[in-house]
């Protein structure tokens with residue numbers, strides 16, 4: 001055994017013994033069948049931990065009927081029309097998007113994808129379909145996500161007969177604000193997101209002037225009403241802002257589930273700050 005390996009082994013043993021390392025190991029808590037965490041930071045409201053399983057579940061609202069797979073408005077920037085993913089690239093490697101396109105549908109696989117173009121304030125339309133039969137539970141069931149500016153996630157999950165921590169359910173601003181309602185359709189049926197996203201504004205020295213906002217309509221039901229993000233969304237930590245460009249690529253998450261997408265388009269809708 002050479003010195004290098006011996007040192008590495010020693011560091012490994014010390015790390016394992018350190019109380020800090022022990023404290024950082026996530027401890028899942030299950031309350032009323034909801035798996036989440038209570039060893040995470042408290043949200044600024046002082047009521048709930050990040051991903052708190054005790055946080056109330058969004059009330060179930062059965063969506064009504066409305067138009068799906070409809071033609072985009074004439075000034076829309078079409079990001080996926082069923083043909084190819086030429087408007088997207090692989091987030092990790094930067095090459096072509098690795099998702100499958102079959103029967104006019106893009107299916108998440110291998111890694112996150114991001115748009116080749118950059119966006120700030122936008123209206124987004126997107127349709128998704130959760131896998132059927134459903135597999136796994138909680139965050140493991142049909143997880144994907146829409147990452148505005150690559151940083152601010154509106155959760156995509158199969159929450160039809162599937163409980164998870166409220167701030168991680170469908171329509172939630174992940175880890176921050178649960179949806180106002182659970183308007184999920186059953187897996188195997190197409191679901192529609194219409195989202196108005198406002199980019200954060202940063203001033204002198206990168207100081208935050210106004211946060212990012214999202215108004216989220218899921219299957220025709222408002223589930224976020226001009227809700228502010230507390231910062232970039234993360235697993236098990238509070239959101240925080242770091243200054244960034246006014247426009248950044250839009251991302252879609254691959255989370256080890258095959259989630260289908262179709263009819264993705266955006267319109268640029270710059271918010272005017274002055275009254």
Ligand code: MG
Pocket residue numbers: 143144145153155156253255
């Ligand atoms: Mg997600």
